[in-house]
Amino acid sequence: MDQTPFYRQSYGARRDQLAQASHLTADQLATLAANRQTTDEDLIENYLTTYGLPEGVAVNLQVDGQAVAVPMVTEEPSVIAAASNGGRLLSGQSGITTVVANHELMGQIVFQHVADQPALRQWLQDHEATLLAVADAAHPSIKRRGGGARSIRVRLLRPDWVSLDLFVDVSEAMGANLVNTMAEAVATYIRSQLDVDILMSILSNFATRSLVTASCVVPVDQMKTKTISGQTVAQRICAASDYAQIDPYRAVTHNKGIMNGIDAVVLAMGNDWRAVESGVHAYASRRGRYQGVSRWWLDDDQKLHGELTIPLTLGVVGGATRVLPLVSVNQLIAKVTSVRQLMGITAAVGLAQNVAALRALVTDGIQKGHMHLQLKSLALSVGAQEAEVAAVAERLADQTQPTIEQAQTALTVVRAENLKK
């Protein structure tokens, strides 16, 4: 048996080993081969194949005065429809406006067993300029790109921890690697100056200095349905928003709906959705209780206001953006040329997603709109081919909760009918 570690084996040897252990058929091996992208082989370790996800485009979004088409990558039906529907609901007048407060990432140098916390804090504060210079010297090109280490903060934590927080303007990049490089260089410098125990140096994904706000003001009439007035729908949307502030069980689902849109944009733009997810959920808990990250309220003038503020650690350069070939195409489709634009568009999709979900929830319920696309997905899951999907979905439309067995039966019937044609 080959004793070479798995990661050092050739592509073919790794694939054959897996095929043997998992009893893969020739068809299954052909699927792996058909999806293999040689450009991806250096992106991750132990590469096997490339797992594709569908990409669609959200339309009707008006962000900062511009109409934008936003590429979204998701496997979930209804997400892109909801973003487009939300875009339509929030269109007119100024549409969605966005403000990026800042785009700094934080590196953390964690000291343990600190005998005199105030003395260490004093030393760090006294040496702020030197520490920033050490950080910049570790990644000098970032200054040429308009970024660089900006400030420090020292937090004393019980019983004997100290965190030195290093804030870095990461310019157009997401910045994780460059901040890690800087934080490690600063830690090495401090070790050379002081007898301290530094436990670790790493960025924090709780990116409270990379906040973006998307907001909108629309006449309540825009929320009306065929049977319910805009005023009533808007009041119910506000109530749903208030409820997500007080009940974490609802807040998590409220935010999941927002993240349906945000993750899909983050993926389409080749960015790190785990970083975004962890940051947003931490931000949702910043007051000590998990809450909805968006708010909706009414003014005295029959206008509905919506606002979403979240941390977004995104980049338009670096990371996987330079490797995944669709990213540059998607940046062009969304007309994204800067990280601040990308942050704005991503937050705007989150707000649009949120209003569409809340409006559906407080009126018809979520399933009515979902079912159409879920039926297609069910048809695909039982093996319907592209030309058969619509007919299978139509056959299932009468069922309130169609099952896999019913979908299989519908497919059999559709195929039998097609044979007769």
Ligand code: NDP
């Ligand atoms: P890179 O390591 O690719 O660094 C970005 C590089 O882009 C810079 O070093 C810079 O190099 C270059 N660049 C070109 N133009 C610009 C510009 N205008 N502004 C800024 N940089 C520019 O990526 P990041 O440092 O952004 O890190 C992101 C990656 O790190 C993601 O893949 C993420 O998944 C991963 N990661 C995430 C972690 C986390 O979230 N906890 C932890 C570790 C990694 P130069 O100036 O030399 O040309």
